[in-house]
Amino acid sequence: YRSTNFEVHRNWLAITHSLPLRQWYLESTSEWTLDYPPLFAYFEWVLSQVAVLVDPEMLRVENLGYASVATVLFQRLSVIT
Numbered sequence: 001y002r003s004t005n006f007e008v009h010r011n012w013l014a015i016t017h018s019l020p021l022r023q024w025y026l027e028s029t030s031e032w033t034l035d036y037p038p039l040f041a042y043f044e045w046v047l048s049q050v051a052v053l054v055d056p057e058m059l060r061v062e063n064l065g066y067a068s069v070a071t072v073l074f075q076r077l078s079v080i081t
Contacts (some may be wrong), residue, residue: 002067008032009044009075010058010066015039017048017059029061047078 011032015024024034024041034041052059055070 006033006067006072007023009063010071011040012044012047014059014061014063016045016081017052018061019043026066029063030064047051050074050078077079 008028010020011030012034017035019027027033034044048059051074054074055068057063057068058066058071058074060066
């Protein structure tokens with residue numbers, strides 16, 4: 001089972017990893033735009049630096065609905081820690 005938050009988090013990781021800072025709050029490929037304060041966005045960016053080592057495909061903004069086993073595991077572990 002994956003909640004909507006799964007795709008929201010994946011999309012935020014992709015936005016902060018793949019786009020320049022000035023585009024973070026303007027990107028609208030997904031309905032799940034980055035709408036949290038900058039400190040949280042920077043936290044997502046830090047997580048994305050690890051996520052790229054786990055599965056770079058999760059960090060493609062246009063990869064809507066992407067949910068490989070590695071991506072699911074990464075997101076579950078990043079919530080627990």
